[in-house]
Amino acid sequence: MQKEPLPLDVDAHLPSYMAECRQRLEDNLTTVAAKAREKTLPDVTLADGELRIAPLRKNAPESAEVFAEKAYALMPHVKITELLAEVDQWTNLGDRFLHLRTQAPPKNRQALLTAVLADGINLGLTRMSEACHETTWRQLSWTADWHVREECYVQALPA
Numbered sequence: 001m002q003k004e005p006l007p008l009d010v011d012a013h014l015p016s017y018m019a020e021c022r023q024r025l026e027d028n029l030t031t032v033a034a035k036a037r038e039k040t041l042p043d044v045t046l047a048d049g050e051l052r053i054a055p056l057r058k059n060a061p062e063s064a065e066v067f068a069e070k071a072y073a074l075m076p077h078v079k080i081t082e083l084l085a086e087v088d089q090w091t092n093l094g095d096r097f098l099h100l101r102t103q104a105p106p107k108n109r110q111a112l113l114t115a116v117l118a119d120g121i122n123l124g125l126t127r128m129s130e131a132c133h134e135t136t137w138r139q140l141s142w143t144a145d146w147h148v149r150e151e152c153y154v155q156a157l158p159a
Contacts, residue, residue: 081132084113096156097147111135111143119148 011017036046043054060068088094094112095105106112114135114147125144129137 080117081110081114081134084117085109088113093156097152098155100146100149106136106143106147108139108143111139112147115144115148117138119144 005012011020031103032041035041036044036144039045043053094109097112097116098104099106114128114132116126117123118125118140122129125140127136129140130134
C-alpha cells in the first residue's frame, strides 16, 4: 500500500525548499538595504557603517495594562525556592541528585534545590546565598560539590 504524501504548504524537496528560503532572504535583505540607503527604516539610522536602532516604545493599550495589573494581583506571591520545594514533593526530583561517594539522596533538600536554581539561572552560589537568606554559601557550596553533576541532571529529567 503506497502512502500519500502529506499535504504541506512547503516544498518537501529539500534543495528546492532551501533555494526558495535563500531567495526570500536575499529579497528581504535587498529591501532592507534599499530602505536603509533611503533612510526610510522606522527608528533605524545607518551612518558611517554604524547601525542604530531606537529602543522599543511601550505601545500596549491602557486597558491591557489594567488587565495585567489585575491578573498579577490574582497570582499568589510565592518564592521560587518554595515552588521548587513543592515540585520536589510531587516528583521526588531531589532523589535523583545522589551524593557522589555514598550515593545517598541529599539531606538538605532546600540547599539542593537552591543550588540547582543557582545553576539553572547562572547566578552563582555566592549571589544566590546573598539572595536566599535561608541557605548559606557554605551549605550551597557543599551540596553543589557533592550532589549537583551532569549525570544527576540526566537522571532528574524524567522526573
